[in-house]
Amino acid sequence: MRVCAAAGVPMVVRGAGTGYTGGAVPVAGGVVISMERFTRILEIDPLNLVAVVEPQVITGDLQRAVEAVGLFYPPDPASLEQSSIGGNVAECAGGPRAFKYGTTKRYVLGLEAVLPTGEVIRTGSKAVKNVVGYDLTQLLVGSEGTLAIITQVTLRLIPRPSARAVILAGFSGVGPAVDAVTALIARRVVPAAVEFIDDRSLDALRRHAPSTAIPADATAMLIAEVDGTPAAVEADATAVTAAFRSTGARGVVRADGAAEIEAIWTLRRQLSYALRATGLTKINHDVVVPRGRVPALMETVAALRRELDLDIACFGHAGDGNIHVNVMIPPGDADARARGAEAESRLFAAVVALEGSISGEHGIGFTKARFLGLELDAAQIALMRRVKAAFDPAGLLNPGKIFPTDTEETWQRSR
Ligand SMILES: Cc1cc2nc3c(=O)[nH]c(=O)nc-3n(C[C@H](O)[C@H](O)[C@H](O)COP(=O)(O)OP(=O)(O)OC[C@H]3O[C@@H](n4cnc5c(N)ncnc54)[C@H](O)[C@@H]3O)c2cc1C
Incomplete structure (x- = not known):
């Protein structure tokens, strides 16, 4: 260096x-x-x-x-x-x-x-x-x-927690699945994980990694893991199952053994690959909103699908409001790509308005740098630039990341 x-x-x-x-x-x-x-x-x-x-x-x-x-x-x-x-x-x-x-x-x-x-x-x-x-x-x-x-x-x-269990359940649509997470939180249960998968993601998963664990007629799915002492796991697994059933869960599967649990998580980890295997270009956004506002986020996504005529697949960490919103674009379709860019701008504006964030996990890199000013005010960005300069006075380490270029700043101001 x-x-x-x-x-x-x-x-x-x-x-x-x-x-x-x-x-x-x-x-x-x-x-x-x-x-x-x-x-x-x-x-x-x-x-x-x-x-x-x-x-x-x-x-x-x-x-x-x-x-x-x-x-x-x-x-x-x-x-x-x-x-x-x-x-x-x-x-x-x-x-x-x-x-x-x-x-x-x-x-x-x-x-x-x-x-x-x-x-x-x-x-x-x-x-x-x-x-x-x-x-x-x-x-x-x-x-x-x-x-x-x-x-x-x-x-x-x-x-290491001494016991774990995973509960997987199918739902008839995004609404009942999201409501089940709300019901779960209302019961004051904090599972280790609650993952949500929508209809488009499920279809891709069924084609890419067929599994009998996926309920045949489900158009949304939740996977929850509970862990702790055996007694706590038993109580939490019962509460999770009851919360899921309260909004119409079906095909409920419970896994207790390490191999069965790993098989379900391996299935979940196939989602990104399954969406890529559709042949469409997957433009991945990892927006996050306060967990009670996930229903509002899902309404925003439904409106983007409708108004911009886009295929959008959602899955992710419903428990903490961090949903991966994947805009799926046919390769070479310039018009769909332009509509995808419009969806990105509208999605980011909506999550900021919902007191969320444009990135919960993946960071800004260069792909989201032009949106920095949407979430952070000028004083914060200026302070961050001074922190960067204190570590890296010559601006040589990973240039072009996090901070927008002058052109991007002008673009952001024009929005
Ligand atoms: C299929 C798939 C699933 C994913 N799922 C998740 C998920 O569930 N949650 C999640 O948070 N992310 C997820 N990611 C994103 C990604 O895996 C994470 O961001 C991960 O932390 C990147 O690690 P990496 O080693 O690949 O870093 P790289 O991609 O190599 O680098 C990422 C950034 O870290 C910097 N960096 C790397 N190493 C160092 C170092 N030693 N010192 C300083 N800077 C360094 C690089 O400069 C770069 O800016 C997923 C990605 C894929 C492909």
Whole structure:
């Protein structure tokens, strides 16, 4: 990094390359720094409940390693068999279990990082409390590779829950499925995860990964996981089933064994691939609204489908209001692409009006940079630019990400 800084060459760090907003793409040229040799789990410390890892450890590998000693690392992006811990930290990745356990940031205690100027910093420690100075650890979480390269991560672990169960249910449409989540929250049950799948996503899944678990006549589906002690799992599974049935669930399946549970989650993780296998171009938005406003979000999506004549498939983390809205465009159809762009603008404006956010998990990268001003005011963006300049005075690390270009700012003002 010192060599690049001296020569004024842009640098882009790349983890596993699964990011959805182009963060690891060198849009301004320069050097791409691969982390592929940083693959060691350096330490699993069962006394202090921490793991110290290099950034290119694959998320699923870390989970299996800590579970083997009775511990648990909850963040579970659907990409967990490919994505890296460094990429997860840089994007503050979420996943189904964020409903109960929170996203990656809750588990990052400390970092080693290299600044674009070549200085190495160590932030935080194995201690769970630390209020000395500004919290640079959390500033780097979600910084999308624009402030520093993360070379080591100290992660908080928790004890592995002793029991789990998964409940899958079919519904006749989005309305009853969304109402079932509301009914569940009203019963004060906090499952580890509640995932929602709409009719278009279900159709794609049926074609791509046929499974008898998918209720034949369902036009929406929910998957909930509960975990904890065996008694708590029993009580929560009963409450989840009752909440689902209260809005007309059918084909309810309950899985208790590890293999059956994994089969259901593997099915869920096929969704992105199933939509891609339709042959349509999938333009993925990961908007989030306060969970009580998911019905309003789904009404917005229905209006976009109708008014712009677009195929839109939705699935995602209903428990925390983070729904993946996928606009499906026939390849080469310029008119549909233009309508898709209009849908994106209207969707983002709607979620901001619903007090939500244009990205719950995937970050801004360069694909959403032109919308930054829709959610953040000028003072916040100016402050963020000053933070960026403090870490990276020459603007060499991952240029073109998060902040809009001058042209994009003009476009945003004209809207
Ligand atoms: C099928 C599929 C399902 C997905 N499901 C989810 C999901 O459920 N939840 C979710 O949150 N995301 C999901 N994602 C998005 C993606 O997997 C996450 O954003 C993930 O955290 C990216 O990790 P990566 O290692 O692939 O990072 P990359 O794509 O390589 O990089 C992403 C960004 O992080 C930066 N970066 C990478 N490594 C470092 C490092 N060591 N130091 C500093 N910056 C770094 C890069 O510069 C870039 O800006 C999914 C993606 C796919 C393809």
